C-alpha cells in the first residue's frame with residue numbers, strides 16, 4: 001500500500017512538473033493548442049454519432065422515401081465534415097505542438113546555461129553524477145532524445161486523447177448502460193496506466209544507463225569530430241576506434257534491450273489480457289441488452305473500439321512525456337545539486353571597485369578538488385603587492401593553475417583564506433571581482449567568431465569600438481595577422497565558415513592576450529597569465545617580454561610559466577612545490593641564493609646556449625629532483 005502511494009505520489013509529481021513547463025508558453029499559443037486538441041478529441045466522437053445516425057437512416061432511404069434520402073445526405077455531409085475537419089486540423093495540431101515545444105525548450109536551454117555557468121560552482125562540473133545529469137539534459141536539447149519541450153507538447157496532445165475517452169464513455173453510458181460505461185472506462189484507464197507504468201519503469205532503468213551512454217557518445221564524437229582527426233590518422237586509431245565504438249555501443253544496447261524486454265514484455269501481455277476481459281464483459285452486456293436500436297448499437301460498438309485504442313502507446317505523447325520529463329528532471333537535479341555545492345555565502349557582497357590597492361594575500365591556503373582527494377595546495381602563504389608582478393614556477397602538477405582558479409574564485413580554498421586589501425575574497429561580489437580580472441588560462445577558448453569578437457569577449461559589457469579592439473590587438477602583437485585576412489577584423493577565426501581563417505597556436509595566443517588587454521582597457525586591474533608564451537616562437541616571445549613591462553604597467557600581474565626567460569622580469573618569483581612556496585625572491589636574489597631556482601635557471605640557460613631543444617622547466621626540474 002505504501003509502495004502504491006509512493007508510486008502515485010511520484011507520478012503525480014512528474015506530471016505536475018511537466019504541466020509547470022506550460023508557464024513558459026505564451027497564453028495565446030497555449031490556448032490555441034488546447035482548443036485544437038479539444039476539437040480533435042471531439043471530432044471522432046461526432047463522426048461516430050453521425051455514422052451511426054447514417055446507418056439508422058439507410059433502411060428508410062433505400063425504402064424509396066425522398067425525404068429520408070435528403071436526411072441521409074445531410075448526415076453524410078456532417079460525417080464527412082467531421083472527418084475532413086479532423087484531417088485538416090491535424091497538421092495545425094502538430095504545428096501548435098511544435099510551437100509549445102520551442103517555447104519550453106528555449107526557456108529550458110537558458111535554465112541549463114544558468115545552471116551550468118551561474119548556479120553551479122566550477123567544482124560541480126568535476127562531479128561524475130552531475131555530469132550525467134547535465135549530459136542527459138544536453139542530449140535532449142541536441143535532439144538525441146525527447147526534450148522538456150517535447151514533454152510539454154506531449155501533455156497538450158494528451159488533451160485530445162482524454163477528450164475522446166470522456167466522449168466515448170459518455171456515449172456508451174447513454175446508449176448501452178452506465179455499468180457498461182464504467183466497465184469500459186475503468187478498463188481503458190487501467191490499461192493506460194499499466195502501459196505508462198512499465199514505460200516509466202523502463203525510463204528509470206534507461207536513466208541509470210546515463211554513464212554508459214556518455215562513454216558511447218564520447219567515442220562517437222571523438223571519431224566523427226574534427227578535434228582529434230589529425231591524431232587519429234597519424235596514430236592509426238581508426239580501427240581501434242571502430243572496434244571500441246562497436247564494443248561499447250553493443251554492450252550498452254544489449255543491456256538496454258534486456259531491460260526493455262524484461263520491463264515492457266510481461267506487462268504488455270497482462271494488460272492486453274485485461275483489455276480483452278473488459279471488452280468481453282461489455283460485449284456480453286451488449287448481447288444481453290436486447291432492446292438496442294440500430295443507432296444505439298452503432299454508437300456503442302464504435303465507442304468501445306475507441307476506448308480499446310487506449311491500450312496502445314500514443315506516438316505523439318508517450319515517449320515525449322516520459323523521456324522529456326526525465327530530461328527536465330535531470331536539468332532540475334543538476335541545477336539543485338549544483339546550487340547545493342555552492343560555498344556558503346558570507347552574507348557580504350562588497351564591491352570590487354578599485355581593488356586591489358594594497359595587496360592580494362593567500363593566508364595558509366589549503367585546497368583539495370574532492371573531499372576524499374589529495375591536498376593540491378597545503379599551507380600556501382603568498383603576498384602579491386598591488387601594481388607588481390608575481391611569477392609562479394613549479395613542476396607539472398605543483399598546483400600553479402589551481403592557485404589561479406582560487407584567485408579567480410572558480411573554487412574557494414578548503415582551508416585558510418585569500419584576502420584582497422584585507423577583505424576576504426569570499427566577501428567580495430564575485431561578478432564584480434571577475435570584472436577586475438583579465439585572465440588567460442592555459443586552455444583559453446578559441447571562439448569560432450570574428451577576430452574582433454574574440455577580443456571583445458574580454459569585456460562583453462564594454463561597448464568597444466573597432467579602434468579600441470585594434471589597439472588591444474596591436475599591443476598584443478596580434479594586429480599583423482589582419483593583413484592576410486580578407487574580412488579584416490570581421491574575419492571568422494575558423495575555416496569552417498566562408499571567408500574564415502584558421503590561426504596557428506601562436507597566433508591564437510596573441511589573440512587571447514589581446515582579449516586580456518581589452519579587459520584591462522575596460523577596467524580590469526589584475527592580469528593573470530597562465531603560460532602566455534608557450535606557443536609563441538622565440539622572436540614573438542622576445543617581443544612579448546620586451547613589451548611585458550609596458551603591457552603590465554600599473555597592473556597587478558600573476559604569470560605562470562615554464563620558461564625562465566618569461567619570468568625573470570617579474571618583481572617577485574615563487575617556486576611552488578608540494579602545494580606550498582619553496583622559494584621566493586627576485587630573479588637576481590634567487591640566483592644569488594643558489595637554491596633550486598638557480599640550478600634550474602642555469603640548466604635551462606645551458607640548453608639555450610647549446611641550441612638544443614626548447615628549454616622547458618619540467619624537464620630541468622626532473623633532472624634536479
Ligand SMILES: Nc1ncnc2c1ncn2[C@@H]1O[C@H](COP(=O)(O)OP(=O)(O)OP(=O)(O)O)[C@@H](O)[C@H]1O
Pocket residue numbers: 126369370376394395396397398399400401402403442
Ligand atoms: N578538476 C580537477 N579535479 C581533480 N584534480 C585536479 C583537477 N584539476 C587539477 N587537478 C589535480 O591538481 C593537481 C595540480 O594541478 P594544476 O593544474 O594546478 O597543476 P599545474 O602546476 O598548473 O601543472 P602544469 O604545469 O602541468 O600546468 C594535479 O595533480 C591535478 O591532477
